[in-house]
């Protein structure tokens with residue numbers, strides 16, 4: 001799962017990062033640079049649902065991995 005910082009005042013979103021703490025750091029950097037350290041209205045840190053894999057996609061990738069392993073075992 002990845003996370004993003006969003007600033008509602010600037011209507012901008014950070015690139016996805018690996019952890020909530022990294023997204024909070026993105027927010028701190030944005031506040032310092034764009035808002036002189038003030039907290040803008042409607043800012044948030046949360047999961048990045050745009051790049052999130054659904055359960056179906058995760059299961060399909062797992063099945064594909066199992067098929068690849070099975071195919072490799074037959075070659076040996």
Ligand SMILES: [Zn+2]
Pocket residue numbers: 007008009010011030034035040
């Ligand atoms: Zn902003």
